[in-house]
Every structure is written in C-alpha cells, then in structure tokens.
Amino acid sequence: MGHRILALIIKEFLALFRDKKSRMAVIVPPIFQLLVFGYAATFDLEHAALAILNEDTGGFSRDLAGRFERSSGFEVVGYLRSEAEIAPLIDRGGALLALHIGPQCSSDAARGESCNIQVLIDGRNSNTAMLALNYVRSIVSDFNEERAELNGVKLPARLNMRAWFNPNLESRWFIVPGIIALLAMIVTLVVTALSVAREREAGTFDQLLVTPLRPWEILIGKAMPGLLVGVGEASLIIAVAVFWFKIPLVGQLSVLYPALIIYVLSIIGVGLMISSFSATLQQALLGAFLFIVPAVILSGFSTPIANMPAFMQALTYLDPMRYFLTIVRRVFLEGAGIEYFWHDLWPMSIIAAVTLAMATWLFRHRMY
Amino acid sequence: MARPAVSPLHSSPHAAFAPTAPSAAPTGAAPDSAAALVLDQVRKTFTIEKKQITALDGVSCAIRPGMVTGLIGPDGAGKTTLMRLCAGLLTPDQGSLRALNIDVVREPLKVQASIGYMPQRFGLYEDLTVLENLDLYADLQGVEAEARAERYAQLLAMAGLEGFRGRLAGRLSGGMKQKLGLVCTLVRPPRLLLLDEPTVGVDPVSRRELWQIVYHLVEAEGMSVLLSTAYLDEAERCAEVVLIHQGKILGHDHPRAFSQQVEGRTWQVRAPDMPKRALQRALSHNPAVLDALILGKAIRVVSRDRTPLQPIGLPSEIAVEVAPVAPRFEDYFVATLKDDHAAANGDNHITLRQTSDRLAGQDVITVDNLVRRFGDFYAVDHVGFRVRHGEIFGLLGANGAGKTTTFRMLCGLLPISSGACTVAGMNLRTAAAAARAKIGYMAQKFSLYGNLSVMQNLKFFSSAYGLRGARRSGQIDWALSTFNLEPFAATESQSLPLGFKQRLALAVALMHEPEVLFLDEPTSGVDPLARREFWVQINSLADQGVTVLVTTHFMEEAEYCDRLVIMADGRVLAEGTPEAMKEGFSGGVGREATMEDAFIGLLEANRNEANLKSAPQAAKASA
Amino acid sequence: MKPGRLLRVKGMIRKEWLQVIRDPSSIAIAFFLPMLLLLIFGYGVSLDAKNVRIALVVEQADSQSLSFAGGFYQTSYFAPLALNSIQEAETALRQSKVDGIVWLRHNFGRDYLRKDSPPIGVIVNGVDANTARLIEGYVQGIWFGWLEQQAERAGKKLQSPVQLEQRIWYNPEVRSTDFLVPGVLAVIMTLIGALLTALVIAREWERGTMEALLVTRISVVEILLGKLIPYFILGMGGLALSLAMAHSLFHVPLRGSLWLLLATSALFLWVALGMGFFISTIFKSQFVAALVAMVSTFLPAFILSGFIFDIQSMPPIIQGLTHLIAARYYVSILQTLFLVGDVWSVVLPNAAALVGMGLFFHGMVYRKTRKNLE
Structure with a gap:
C-alpha cells in the first residue's frame, strides 16, 4: 500500500517536473512576480x-x-x-x-x-x-x-503617537508577507487544479481508476506535489522577503510552518475539487481563475476586511487566504505565538478537511 | 496465367504489367497538361525536436482528371503531407506542384479558389447548425445568394441531411459530420477535390453513402478526386490507386493490376473440426505461409509463392479443405509490405507466466437490462449479454451506438442508471479496490503518461497494480522483451511510433496478468499490418484463458471474435457468432456476405423500423 | 472593398458571433465576470477605514479627559472600546481586538489645567501601515477639533501660526469607490479583450477548423477582421453594462463627455484585442494561451496600472516597466474623464501611447498569421 502510494507520488513528480517548460512555469514567474509586486505594491507616498x-x-x-x-x-x-x-x-x-x-x-x-x-x-x-x-x-x-x-506658547495638550510592530509605517512590511500567501496560493492552485483535469483530458485518469488504487491513495499522490511546490515556493519567498526586502521576521518559523502547511493543504483541496469537477483543462483554468480573484480580494490582501460591508465580511470566512494572511503578517511583524491565532488556524483546518474529502469523493463520482 | 516471378518490394508494378489504360506514369516525364494534378520530384522534410524527418522523398505523379484516385499507404507514409502540399498549405523543399495547371507554390490563393480540400479532421464548427456551417462556407467561397437555395437542397439531399438543417453540427453522428464536411467543401463545385481520409472512424453505412456522393460528383460534374484512405477495401472502389510508403510512391495503377500480382498466392482454408484460432496459429507456423487471417469460419492465407498450399503442420486426422480464392488489394498490400515488418514475421504469441482457470466454464461478464441515461437521453437502453470464460467477445456499432458507455460502466468508470453488470462475479464500481487487479484495461486513445518514459510508465503501473520486488522487475522485463520495447525503454512514450504506443498500452494492461481484458477500439488509427500483429497477440491470450471484451468499428475485426453483439442507438440489434450474424444477408453478386453487409443490413432494418415508429424493443434480433 | 471580400468578412463575423452567444464560457467572461468584479470592488473594497476599533483608556474621569474621549464617540470613524488600564489595552492590541489605543493618563486633567501640555498617548498597530496612517490622521483631526472647542469655550480663538485650509479636488468626500470603479473598468476591458480572444485563434488551430478555413478564398486580413469585430462588439457591450452599473449602483460621477469615454474605451479595447490575438497567434494551444494571457495581461493590469497602487510611488525601474502595460494609459484616461473632465493634455498623450501599442500588436498578428501550415 505504501509502495503503491510511493509509486504514484514519484509519477506525479515526474509528470510535473520532467520537462523543462513546466519546471520553468512553476518556478520562474512567482519569483519575478514577487520582485515586481514587492516593489510596485506600495501605499507609501514617495516623491x-x-x-x-x-x-x-x-x-x-x-x-x-x-x-x-x-x-x-x-x-x-x-x-x-x-x-x-x-x-x-x-x-x-x-x-x-x-x-x-x-x-x-x-x-x-x-x-x-x-x-x-x-x-x-x-x-x-x-x-x-x-x-x-x-x-x-x-x-x-x-x-x-x-x-x-x-514664541513661548504651549499647546494645551499634545499628541504622542507611536506605531507598534512597524514604527515607520512602511507599507512594504505589510504587502510583502501578503505576497507569500498570495503566490503560495496561485502556484499551489495552478499545480493541483490542472492535475486531474489534464489526466481526464488525456484519458489517463480512467487508466488510473481501473488500477487497484483507492481514492484516498490517489488523493495523497495528487496532493504531494502541490504540498511540496507550495511550501517550497513559500519558503523561497520568505527567504527573499527576509534577506532581500529586509522585512523583520519577529516570530518563530516553527510557528509559521504548521500554519503554512495547513494553508497549502486547504488550497490543494480547493484545487483538486475544481480539477475533479472539470472535464477539460479550460474549465479547470477558468474555475481556478474564478476562485483566485474573489479569494484575493476578500482576503484583505490589498484592502482591509474591516472596511467591507457586513455580508462581504461574512463571505471572507470561507476564504482560506484570509486566515493565513493574518497569521503570516502577525508572525512576521508582531511575533505572535500560536495562542494569538488559534482562532484563525482551526477554520482553515476545517476548510482543508472538507475540500480534501470532497475532492476524494469527486474522483469517482463526477457525473459525465 | 503464366506470370513472371513476383516483383519484389519497391519496384513499380509497371515493370511487370501493362495497364489496360494509358497510365499517367509516375516517372519524371514531362507533365501531362491534361492531368488534374502533377507532382514533380517533390520533397518535404520536417524538423521535430532537432531531428529531421523526411515526409516525402522525391514524389512524382500525375493524377488524371474525371476519376477517383486513391492515395493508399500505412500510417506515417506521407499521405496528409502530400494532400497539404497540393492544397498550398505547405511549401515543398524541392520539386514543383501544379493543380489544374496552376503553380501551387507560386499562386496558392488562386489554387485554393478553385479546388476543394477536406482535411482529415474537417473543421466543422460544432456549435453552429448544419445550415449555419453551410452559410459560412458559402460566404467564404463567394457563392451568390440566389444560387444557394438550389445548391443546398441538392447537396443536402445527396448527403441525406435534409432533415437536419437546424441541428447543431456537434450533435450529428460521426458519419453525418463527415458528410456535412464534404458538403461544405462542395458548396461551390470545385474542379479538383482533395479528400484526406474522409472515411476514418465512420460506420459502414455512412461510408457507403460518402462513396456514393463521391461517385456522383465524378459522373455528374466531371470532378477529379484524390482521396487518401487507410481502409484497404476502399482501394477497390477507386479508378486508380497510388500506393505510398515511407514517403515514396511504390506504385500507381488500377487496383486490379495490383491484386493481379499476387494471383495464385491466395487461398481459403477450412477445417470444420478445428477451432479457427488453432487453425490460424498452425497455418501461420507454416513456412510457406506469409499471412493467415481469420475470415468467418475460414482462414484466408497468402502464401509466399504460387506453389499450391500444402496443409502441413496440421493434425493428420483433421479434414482440411484448401481452395484458391481471388486476390484482393489487401493481399498485395500485405505481400509487399509484410516483408518490411521483419519482426512481425516472428512469433507474436504472448505467453503469460501465470494463468488462472478459476473462472473456467463460467460467465465471466454478465450484463442485464443495463441502462445509462444522460438527462432524458438513453445512451445505453436495456442492454444484456453474457461473456464466457476464454472468449473473445466483440461490441460492434457505429459512433454513438453506446459501445463505449457500456464499456465504461463495466469497468466501473461510470455509474449505472439501472440494471446490473458484473465482471468476474463483482460489480467493479462497488467492489473493493483489489478486485480491479483482476482486470486489464486499454483505452480508446493512447492514455498512458506521455511525458514519462516507457520504463517509467511500466514501473508506475506495475506498482499501482501492487506488484513488487522480484515479481515486479520480472514482469517489467517480460513486458519489455515480449513487446520488443527494449530499444525504447528510455524514450518518452508520447514520441513512440503509433504501433509501439499500442504495444506499450497492451503491456501495461497485461503486466499484472488479468483474468479479464477490456479493449476499447484498440486498433483505431493503427495500420493494417500492426493490426494483424495485435490480433495474433489477443488470440493467444484468449487461448490461455483470458476473457477479452473488445469494441471496434472495423468490420473485418469482428470476424476474429468468438461471439459479438451489434449495437445501435444504445440497444442491442443482434447477438451471436460472426457466421450466424452473416446468415440471411447476401453479399454482392457472386460473393459471400461479409460482416459489413450484415451490419448494414441490420442497421437499415432498424432504421426502417424506427421510421415506422414501431415498438422500440422489436428490433432485437437474435442469432 | 470588393463584394466577395465583404461577403467573406460578413460570413466570418456571423459565425464568430453565433459561437460567442452559444458558448456559456464567453458569456461568463464577458458579462458575469465584469459584474462580479464590479460588485466586489464597488461594495467590498474600500480603503477608507470606518468604525476602527480603538481602545480608550481614561485613567481619571475628569471633565477634560471625558470631553476629549467624547470626540471618539461622535464620529463614525471610530468604534471605541473603553478599557480601564493600559495593560488591558495592550493585550487587546496584541490579540488584534483593537487596532489602536488612546491613553489619557490620570494626571491629564490636572496638567491640562496647569497648562503643562500633557501628552495624549496614541499607539496604533502598524502591521497594516496604510490603515495605521489613516487612523493617525483621524486621531489628529479629533485632537485638533477638541483644541478648537476648548479654546472657544474659554472665549479665545485657537492661535496657531499657520492655519491649513485643505481642498481635495474632483473627489471632495474622498470616496475610494470613485477611483476604484473606473480602475475596475480597465481591468474588465483587459479581461474581455485579452482573455477571451487569447482563446479564439488557438481554438481554431486546436479543433482543426483553421485548416479548413485556410484553403478557402479568405485572406489573413479577412480572418482577423472577422474575429475582431464580434469581440469588439461584445467588449463594448460589457463596457456599457459596467458603465451603467458604475452610474446607477455606485453613483460615480462622469464629468468628462460620454463620447470621449466611449471613443477612448474603443481604442483600448482594440489594443487589448490585439494583445489577445497576439498571444493566441504565438501559442497555438488554448491552455498555454490562457495561462500567458492571465499572467501577462490580467495581473499587471491589476498591480502595475496605477489602479490601486500609485505609480508615482514605485521605484524608477518599476515605473519604467509600467509603460509597457496598456492598462496604465487607459486607467489614467478613465480616472481623468470620470472625475475631472475632458482634459486633453491627459487624454491625448495617453491615447497616442495606446495607438502605438495597438499598431504594434495588430501588426505583429498580421505578420505572424500566415495562410499556410508551415
């Protein structure tokens, strides 16, 4: 059994990384986007x-x-x-x-x-x-x-203002950790959303379903590349954020990584769900797109959730990125420990569990 | 007839025979100005992944006007490249082409304005209706508005599509789509018509209708037609045939002139007391036999020379009847090209390392009142049949008859709407995953991982089927050697030649030694020689107790089955042995009924009944 | 135009149009996606902080402290939370229960009366720097109002050496909707133009219909025209829908003239269609074309066009990069036309840049589309 899953995981990695083009497609654009967006996305007024x-x-x-x-x-x-x-x-x-x-x-x-x-x-x-x-x-x-x-006149009272966690109020400190969440989502989603749809279109998924592999074994096989790519890409971006953009990392990586893994798993769940739902690559791509756009906007990436009307705020609770975005920013800048974002962690875990289970079910039960 | 020794490969048939009509000789002679199409020393190469591939190598020929010329050759012979060159879609590296006396290379637009060309996959817009597709091509070809109504009516009547003007092209059956594609190329009558494999994947009824349209055009409108095909029986319907292989022209003549070359080498062997597969195997071991093919109860044999065939190698107590038969184009094709397939002459029998007789004597596959609905459309409508242990069972039908849907339900890939089906006593959809280890599955199109190497595919699937350790490596070695895949072990499987892709797919389906083998149109797109080889392999599996369920739309392949069902509109029209199926249908004048005649007969009967709005179940014939 | 040519182009247009209206995914991209984006941006996205949760720590309830604190209850900017000690407030800030703290020490009232100019402690959570700055601004406003009020009560006028009079032109209420909605229009037009058309030529290659088209009498220009016109109409339809929504739902003023808006939008749509065709022509597979379209047109239109993030504040290299993004010019035109009026000095240079880009893309498409399969 472990042997079968291992073979499946090896196959998934080969399928993803064997040719140069798809290797480049997974690795290069996110780095480029990080650099461009890291500099471009700023709310600071300069010159x-x-x-x-x-x-x-x-x-x-x-x-x-x-x-x-x-x-x-x-x-x-x-x-x-x-x-x-x-x-x-x-x-x-x-x-x-x-x-x-x-x-x-x-x-x-x-x-x-x-x-x-x-x-x-x-x-x-x-x-x-x-x-x-x-x-x-x-x-x-x-x-x-x-x-x-x-003139020797004093104001009757004066304001003594300080900002915690980001004393110079640099918006890059706010945006760049957000890009970790954003790019980890896009990369993971693209890798997973296309994986089942591509096999369905090529007919290989049928070939897979007639083997004695169980749906949950297929799930693990399909999830592993997404997990590795998502977490790996995020680690790379964290390194760039810390060493290139000099964003202070106050908190512990040991606190950040469990949250990152749960986040990536929830995105994998969504991606595989979209993928098992679609019959063609085009549908999968459109589905991924229709998820990414609202997910980014509703996550509070560029504009605060608190400013949204109530019904939209309610919608944000369904968005895994919302939770991880809060966590990553707070770990980076506030050094928050797990006790401060426990209430962000468990909803994300539920989303991961539900979407992964749905995806597994859909492997075999999609009607077409 | 006294004939000189058979001309060997690559020699022109003209060397041996004088054609009855003046032939447009495929030599470098001055282009015949009366010819519809003249190719002179045309060479075309492609560069694919830094490798140069020669598609056409110094091709010269002249296509005569006012008749149908067939362009025949195995896959990858260069047929499509030749067609595209003639249509001005590609430019030759060397040589010249003239269509209707216009230089194709210099004036492609002028050529395109006066010829009709139907590509292999004709670009019908599937989300447009029949009429809208016609309108589009009428606009593009500049057909005057006044002339349209009459032309449409004439063309649609010819194609039998009058009743479908408002239907979306995507909702037409495969045969109707091809006919519509042809009609679209004809909105403005061209003087030269190029058809690239118009009959591929089309059921026999539609094929027959397509040919009628082509004949009508030639006779009534004096059109010149160049038609490429992989169906060898269609060669005989052409006035002239150009045989092309590996980018070179092997011959250009009347079809009869080709088959005459193998006259005296074709035989029909019958041994009523011997199973046909055993008879075929015995015959193919005979050194005098080049090719042995199951045809109904008999075996059709092409011998290596004209000495009368001796039934050696057969048990002496068996009565064997050997009779000479008239040669067909296919016999010539096999005789000429099979030598090339040196490997194919070897033993193609597959020997499984382990076989199981667990199910001997039982019904291995049972299907009862099986129904699959999509909305209110019945893709499979109360289908039932039984497949016995060690049997090759065929599922025949036109595109959209419900074959593949039935197949997918049996394999557990699609939920059943109602009814029941079992494989080896289990429903694969609900049974434990381990039950799937008992079946092997080969899908319609090549569906292994294209960007993985042959070895990686074998490794993955052997592990997925739970093989491990010494057994796994043993089975991988077995697969590599049995299917001659060793030289390709490190090749990306998507860049394998088609025949080897199909071998790899079969290897994957067999590595875990299944009891039941599902083959969904395993030979579509494969050339006739590779098809024969494949069937020899399948036969040997059945002899070892593997139960085989196969779908196909090649009628001659139905002859290889022990029993079969013919399906149409989701229902079973007939069930029985191929011989029983053919009874009651007559062939053409002076020949035995073929499977194709039986199929067309059944389908037409069904269509008539449907037209009479009779009870839907009544069409069920049984053998 | 020769009659045959007119007929062929008409035939192509009709075909393309029928395909559009029968394909749910084109309709989804052309109409559903714009509506979704407009609704999300119009309603959901706002940079104007309101009801900011702020902890008020008043250690001594004297009249000065209370009157200052009272100011926080009278504005919709804040939703104050009264806490008893600074420790409590700091914990609340760490737990993200509040975004800022205002702290009046126990000696505030006494020092005030002694004219000792006592400090008012303000701590904001700087994680979201943008919101933090806005909060600081709001607090300053309240503080200033309170000073004036106190001075008035004492019968004096607050005498500060410089009195600032501020005027924000074009958008005096500083509604972020007024600038986001025109920006969304640019994103939508990019989407319709590039994403939709990126697929159409690739689709013809993939389905094998291109081969059948190529052998008819049709020329390259005719094929391109036949494809351009229906998607152009579709795009203008999407624009009309978006404009109607911007006007009726979000009440964004249109100070410039409608005809100029339509003309420049048509120009941008032409450029976006060119980009889509360009991608489609180069990548003959629908899948790759769609991916490239998404990465190279949609995301930059979002981030590099000046739609949310101000281009002036970007580093020079990135500013240079924005000049390659067509949406940048269109966003500039749109924000001006909506909020300012027909300012030719803005419209003309930007329109000229768009014309240049359009000519480049359409020229490349024309050069790259050949009437053969080589």
Missing part, C-alpha cells in the same frame, strides 16, 4: 509631485515652504507665479498637490495672527490624496508646534 505658489516674500513663509522642500514625501516640481496656473497643472496630472501661500502670510504671522495657507490636492486617487493630506498636516503641525514653542 509626490508638489507645486508651490508662494506669493509672500517674508522669511516666515520661506521657512514653511522649506519644510515641504526638504520632506522626502514630496518632490517640488515647480514654483508657480499665479493662482491661474494651479488648475491646469493639476488637471493634466503635472502635480499631485499644490501649496498656496498668500501674500499676507509673513505679515500676519508677525502680527501674531494665523497665516492662512491653502493646499489643493488631486483627488483622482482618493487614497493617495488622503496620504498626501496627512503628510501636509503633519508637516504643518510640526511647524506650528515649533513656532509656538519659539
């Missing part, structure tokens, strides 16, 4: 194009403008001479935001009154707009505090 219209000539406004010029978040793309220049510039995307300092600014400040400045932000990408606004606000409030202190 946002800023235009400055300073109608004032005093030192006060020069000091203020200097704060913006020196900030790493902004890059000054131009100094304007009149208000009429602002709108066309922003309209054509020449600048993300414009800072307008009125002619009376320095004299107002000298009189002890507030100097009113205006910031105009391109809201086409509302997220970028909000980020830019927050940057502007923090520059202005730092400036205010310093000026107030210079």
